[in-house]
Amino acid sequence: MSGKTKVKQTICSFHGTITVKECKIYEGWDAGYSHRKNGFLNVEIQFYEDSAQANSGKIHGNMRTDWVMSRKQKIIYDAMFSFGDGFKNNQFVGTWKSYKNKVVKKCHWGDYRIPDCGDLDIGVGDISINKKYVRNGWQDMGLFLKNSKTPAEVKIVEWWK
Numbered sequence: 001m002s003g004k005t006k007v008k009q010t011i012c013s014f015h016g017t018i019t020v021k022e023c024k025i026y027e028g029w030d031a032g033y034s035h036r037k038n039g040f041l042n043v044e045i046q047f048y049e050d051s052a053q054a055n056s057g058k059i060h061g062n063m064r065t066d067w068v069m070s071r072k073q074k075i076i077y078d079a080m081f082s083f084g085d086g087f088k089n090n091q092f093v094g095t096w097k098s099y100k101n102k103v104v105k106k107c108h109w110g111d112y113r114i115p116d117c118g119d120l121d122i123g124v125g126d127i128s129i130n131k132k133y134v135r136n137g138w139q140d141m142g143l144f145l146k147n148s149k150t151p152a153e154v155k156i157v158e159w160w161k
Contacts, residue, residue: 001015001016001017001018001047002014002015002016003047003160004159004160005047005049005059006159006160007055008137010053010054010055011159011160012049012050012053012055012056013049013050013053014047014048014049014050014059015047015048016045016046016047016048016059017045017046018043018044018045018063019043019044019045019046020041020042020043021042021043021044021062022040022041022042023039023040023041023042024039024040025037025038025039026038026039026040036068036069036070036071037068037069038066038067038068038069038078038080039066039067040064040065040066040067041064041065041067042062042063042064043062043063043064043065044060044061044062045059045060045061045062045063045092045094046058046059046060047059047060049099051099055098055100056098056099056100057096057097057098057099057100058096058097058099059094059095059096059107060094060095060097061092061093061094061095061107061108062092062093062094063090063091063092063093063094064090064091065077065089065090065091066078066089068080077089077090082112085124085125085126086113086125086126087112087113087126088110088111088112088113088115089110089111089112090109090110090111091110091113091115092107092108092109092110092115093108093115093116094107094108095107112126112127113126113127114127120133
């Protein structure tokens, strides 16, 4: 696996692994409702930012991803209920540890919701960024919330290219 991370104005390249620890099919109403198999993956993530870059370190943690089986028998991202309250997916909980000074910071992310994020997300049915954090890199989300724009209407800066 390879990609880029961004914290404030620092962009780092990384490489690493995603290891599947568990894959299960849901039993009960979920599988019956969709008329397709669906389930979840629990994975362990280890990403290593380029140590030659400033402010770099290691990301380590666990993520849960919900999936659904396509008609062609391929496992794909489950966005079936993304329109509903409480939807979330790709929930990562872990840490970032600096190579230089060994500082460890909480590192969590997710689609539509962020797990264990304290008062960053003050929403009930869906994500709502606390105003006191908007200036810390959540400007696009703040614009989205303030103007009731859809995500497609908010200009996304493709910093990772």
